[in-house]
Amino acid sequence: MENRDIKILEAILFASGEPVDENDLKDKINDKKNVSNYLNQIKEFYSLRGINLIKTGKKWSFRTSQELIEDLTLFKTQKRKLSRAALETLAIIAYQQPITRSEIENIRGVQMGRGSIDHLMEIGWIKPSGRKNIPGKPTLWSTTDVFIEHFGLDNLDDLPNKDELKASGFLDKRAAIATISDLAKNDEISDKQLNEDSNEDDNLDDFIQTN
Numbered sequence: 001m002e003n004r005d006i007k008i009l010e011a012i013l014f015a016s017g018e019p020v021d022e023n024d025l026k027d028k029i030n031d032k033k034n035v036s037n038y039l040n041q042i043k044e045f046y047s048l049r050g051i052n053l054i055k056t057g058k059k060w061s062f063r064t065s066q067e068l069i070e071d072l073t074l075f076k077t078q079k080r081k082l083s084r085a086a087l088e089t090l091a092i093i094a095y096q097q098p099i100t101r102s103e104i105e106n107i108r109g110v111q112m113g114r115g116s117i118d119h120l121m122e123i124g125w126i127k128p129s130g131r132k133n134i135p136g137k138p139t140l141w142s143t144t145d146v147f148i149e150h151f152g153l154d155n156l157d158d159l160p161n162k163d164e165l166k167a168s169g170f171l172d173k174r175a176a177i178a179t180i181s182d183l184a185k186n187d188e189i190s191d192k193q194l195n196e197d198s199n200e201d202d203n204l205d206d207f208i209q210t211n
Helices: 003-015 022-026 032-045 067-072 082-096 099-106 117-124 145-150 162-168 175-183
Strands: 051-056 057-064 126-131 139-143
Touching: 003 022, 003 032, 003 057, 022 032, 022 057, 032 051, 032 162, 051 145, 082 099, 082 117, 082 139, 099 139, 117 126
Parallel strands: none
Antiparallel strands: 051 057, 126 139
């Protein structure tokens, strides 16, 4: 990797403490049209090393090789509680975004307080994404790049579709919830219900999009 632009990209990615947007990387080099090619060259160079270059969404970052995770794991207990209502809200937003709060309530069949959305915003998994052009212009909600990065997705198309959920045995009354829970298996999800989650038999199957 003698190319100066490649060296610049490599240095920026090493120095950054968080994933870097590809467009921001493009601004730092001379041969902007080849930024994707250069990044893939770096990715290939590090593919068999202790750290790998990973693309999540439109962002790039160096991460420890998956093969070494068990060897480098620091055993530290960290409890992260996410209510059932928040988990349902996240799954609905992931599959139906952009979506308004009232539309989420219609799918869940129960009114929701601000707690779930506020919690998901604090984590950084959802964000406001404009307003729907209807009376009252309610806020639309979408998932963030942090959501994609946390769940190890390349993009939202990597979320399981209805056929995949059926094949995996996830498609029941809480199909999407089970899917998000499985992706988040390293987090401790609390089964404690909020008052807003009093309806145990919410029908969530219909909101899963089929590709």
